[in-house]
Amino acid sequence: MKIRTFGYTLKQGFSNIFRNKWFSLASIATISACLFLFGIFYAIVANFQNIVKTAEEGVSVTVYFDEGISDERIAEIGEMIEKRVEVSKVVYVSAEEAWEGFKTEYLGEYADGFTENPLANSMNYQIYLNDVSMQSALVTYLESVEGIRQINKSEVTATMLTGINALIGYISIGIIAILLAVSIFLISNTVTIGISVRKEEINIMKYIGATDFFVRSPFVIEGIIIGLIGAVIPLGAIYLLYHQVIEFVVGRYAMLSQLLNFLPIETIFKVLTPVSVIVGVGIGFLGSITTVRKHLHV
Amino acid sequence: MNIKYLEVNEVRSSNRNKKMTTPVSENEIITLENVSKAYSTGAPALNGVTLHINRGEFVFIVGDSGSGKSTLIKLLLRELTPTEGNIRVMGYDLNKLRHRKIPKFRRNLGIVFQDFRLLKDRNVYENVAFAQRIIETPTKEMKKNVPSILATVGLAGKYKAKPKQLSGGEQQRVALARALVNKPSILLADEPTGNLDPKNSWEIMKLLEEINEAGTTVLVVTHNREIVNAMQKRVVTMKKGVIVSDEEKGGYIDDED
Ligand SMILES: Nc1ncnc2c1ncn2[C@@H]1O[C@H](COP(=O)(O)OP(=O)(O)O)[C@@H](O)[C@H]1O
Numbered sequence: 001m002k003i004r005t006f007g008y009t010l011k012q013g014f015s016n017i018f019r020n021k022w023f024s025l026a027s028i029a030t031i032s033a034c035l036f037l038f039g040i041f042y043a044i045v046a047n048f049q050n051i052v053k054t055a056e057e058g059v060s061v062t063v064y065f066d067e068g069i070s071d072e073r074i075a076e077i078g079e080m081i082e083k084r085v086e087v088s089k090v091v092y093v094s095a096e097e098a099w100e101g102f103k104t105e106y107l108g109e110y111a112d113g114f115t116e117n118p119l120a121n122s123m124n125y126q127i128y129l130n131d132v133s134m135q136s137a138l139v140t141y142l143e144s145v146e147g148i149r150q151i152n153k154s155e156v157t158a159t160m161l162t163g164i165n166a167l168i169g170y171i172s173i174g175i176i177a178i179l180l181a182v183s184i185f186l187i188s189n190t191v192t193i194g195i196s197v198r199k200e201e202i203n204i205m206k207y208i209g210a211t212d213f214f215v216r217s218p219f220v221i222e223g224i225i226i227g228l229i230g231a232v233i234p235l236g237a238i239y240l241l242y243h244q245v246i247e248f249v250v251g252r253y254a255m256l257s258q259l260l261n262f263l264p265i266e267t268i269f270k271v272l273t274p275v276s277v278i279v280g281v282g283i284g285f286l287g288s289i290t291t292v293r294k295h296l297h298v
Numbered sequence: 299m300n301i302k303y304l305e306v307n308e309v310r311s312s313n314r315n316k317k318m319t320t321p322v323s324e325n326e327i328i329t330l331e332n333v334s335k336a337y338s339t340g341a342p343a344l345n346g347v348t349l350h351i352n353r354g355e356f357v358f359i360v361g362d363s364g365s366g367k368s369t370l371i372k373l374l375l376r377e378l379t380p381t382e383g384n385i386r387v388m389g390y391d392l393n394k395l396r397h398r399k400i401p402k403f404r405r406n407l408g409i410v411f412q413d414f415r416l417l418k419d420r421n422v423y424e425n426v427a428f429a430q431r432i433i434e435t436p437t438k439e440m441k442k443n444v445p446s447i448l449a450t451v452g453l454a455g456k457y458k459a460k461p462k463q464l465s466g467g468e469q470q471r472v473a474l475a476r477a478l479v480n481k482p483s484i485l486l487a488d489e490p491t492g493n494l495d496p497k498n499s500w501e502i503m504k505l506l507e508e509i510n511e512a513g514t515t516v517l518v519v520t521h522n523r524e525i526v527n528a529m530q531k532r533v534v535t536m537k538k539g540v541i542v543s544d545e546e547k548g549g550y551i552d553d554e555d
């Protein structure tokens with residue numbers, strides 16, 4: 001293709017958008033609506049997963065040792081635990097640290113009455129997991145390790161979080177499938193509306209001796225631009241909405257705000273922007289190329 | 299009005315005479331041999347048509363509605379392929395022409411229809427320029443060619459008008475300018491005056507005659523009895539998919555039944 005032809009094609013792609021104002025608006029609205037729903041949904045899921053993940057990170061298993069255990073054995077047990085695949089982090093808490101923590105958390109100023117550490121035997125390992133669903137496997141292993149007196153686990157939290165995670169997974173798949181089906185239906189409908197106008201035009205071009213490529217290119221450029229606009233509008237809307245919704249939720253349910261750790265908009269947009277643009281442009285490209293292809297056989 | 303720019307520039311394939319059953323003379327630009335075309339429904343639209351047209355001829359094709367004239371034009375454009383028989387146009391064997399070679403083939407044809415078929419949302423200049431853009435004419439040349447051809451068809455000073463703002467006669471002139479701007483070897487016109495009043499019909503026919511005198515082979519399908527009789531050209535008459543008469547300096551044959 002010569003440069004002047006490329007320039008012409010580009011110009012025609014833009015003018016097509018204005019020539020078929022209603023078709024362009026309908027297409028942009030359809031793509032925008034679908035990507036807007038997708039964006040909102042993504043923002044909700046991402047935040048949910050973040051909350052679950054934060055909660056998961058707090059889940060730990062604590063092991064206490066047999067009385068009179070040697071420091072060497074404690075170190076040995078520590079190494080063994082660290083080697084397990086379930087484990088992300090092992091923290092040793094000495095008896096003094098345990099007592100300090102207990103004091104600040106529960107006793108405050110009353111702690112001054114104690115002269116000795118009442119928790120002399122309370123040194124422990126706090127084990128953090130890669131994935132809460134692995135907790136029971138780890139506990140079974142720990143029960144078989146010699147030198148361990150007691151294992152404290154948080155059974156309820158672990159199973160609950162595993163459940164929530166699975167639920168989010170299923171809901172995500174379901175909603176994405178519905179959104180996809182709706183988008184395809186709406187877009188194919190919109191595309192059909194635009195066909196009759198183009199059919200005549202394409203026929204004329206082909207009679208004069210235009211190649212398929214020459215006929216198709218402006219329509220493809222038009223489709224890409226429409227897809228791009230259809231992606232940018234919902235991104236802008238979600239950007240503006242996001243903070244307002246979070247402020248509203250936090251203001252209304254203040255007690256939740258400590259539990260709910262919302263993601264910054266930048267984190268959301270790092271994924272949402274490329275996905276929206278690729279999906280929007282992809283829909284525009286495929287929509288226009290298939291529409292035109294149907295009418296090229298003159 | 300003067301048309302000097304036309305030149306013969308058709309493409310010839312090297313195996314020009316190989317597949318035709320009868321030899322084709324150097325001068326022949328359109329050849330149909332035993333061509334039949336049946337649509338999926340009804341009787342065949344063309345039934346064993348043989349027709350030879352020489353370079354530089356002016357040929358009227360007349361006949362009742364439904365006699366197969368448009369089908370013949372569509373076969374020559376390679377919009378349709380025959381169910382039987384061979385068609386050769388400007389050295390192209392149309393039965394063997396690949397889909398992706400069709401555009402190049404059509405660039406040597408000028409085509410005009412009864413309903414003008416202009417690009418609605420482009421102005422007169424752009425409609426004509428479109429044909430030049432397809433063949434990637436340098437912009438500088440295009441800016442000379444388009445006004446020159448518009449002047450030839452009598453449309454100087456209407457560049458900016460959209461098709462809707464023009465009369466039927468003017469729209470057909472735009473279509474004619476578009477068909478001619480790439481200097482085609484053959485001009486095919488399917489009822490070009492079907493939507494025009496007598497005055498405009500005559501003007502368009504006179505233009506076609508001038509184009510022919512400048513060297514282009516012209517085929518005109520028409521119902522206009524008066525013009526056919528007055529112009530004294532070759533007249534091919536069709537009836538029910540068959541050529542029933544083919545006369546030099548002929549006239550419009552009345553249908554008896
Ligand atoms: N696309 C088509 N499908 C089926 N039959 C057709 C089609 N086009 C034309 N015909 C039939 O073929 C015959 C010839 O039509 P046509 O070539 O248009 O005639 P003319 O141009 O002389 O009026 C007619 O009987 C017409 O009904």
Ligand SMILES: [Mg+2]
Nearest residue numbers: 367368369488
């Ligand atoms: Mg007809």
